Amino acid sequence: MANYKLTHIDLQAPRTELHDLLNLTGMELSFNNLPAGGAVPFVHKHKENEELYLVLAGSGTLFIDGEKLPIKAGDAFRIDPAGCRSLQAGPEGLTQICIQAKAGSLESFTMGDGQLVSDGPQPEWVKKG
Numbered sequence: 425m426a427n428y429k430l431t432h433i434d435l436q437a438p439r440t441e442l443h444d445l446l447n448l449t450g451m452e453l454s455f456n457n458l459p460a461g462g463a464v465p466f467v468h469k470h471k472e473n474e475e476l477y478l479v480l481a482g483s484g485t486l487f488i489d490g491e492k493l494p495i496k497a498g499d500a501f502r503i504d505p506a507g508c509r510s511l512q513a514g515p516e517g518l519t520q521i522c523i524q525a526k527a528g529s530l531e532s533f534t535m536g537d538g539q540l541v542s543d544g545p546q547p548e549w550v551k552k553g
């Protein structure tokens with residue numbers, strides 16, 4: 425069984441959820457496009473999952489716990505599970521990625537969890553040491 429799964433998504437689609445497409449087990453990632461002036465038509469919170477939003481293009485408004493904050497491309501924000509949130513796109517639309525994972529579940533990351541592999545197959549761009 426392969427140690428990976430590859431998919432391809434339509435970057436113009438309104439919303440794509442990768443959990444089922446990639447059999448994700450520790451996170452959900454959605455890629456979202458709101459058209460100009462479009463909005464998420466509800467406010468929601470989560471039971472256990474925090475969310476990281478990364479705005480890739482456009483601008484808009486983050487509604488969070490009754491507050492409204494302007495957001496734009498390059499902004500990244502994390503929301504606690506209990507945060508009551510919604511999004512509205514500005515005049516140029518809003519493209520964002522949302523990553524959802526269980527709050528408090530990450531024990532190590534980057535090279536705290538990664539391990540360099542020097543035995544076995546290597547691509548040509550890795551210099552033999």
Ligand code: ZN
Nearest residue numbers: 468469470475
């Ligand atoms: Zn959510």
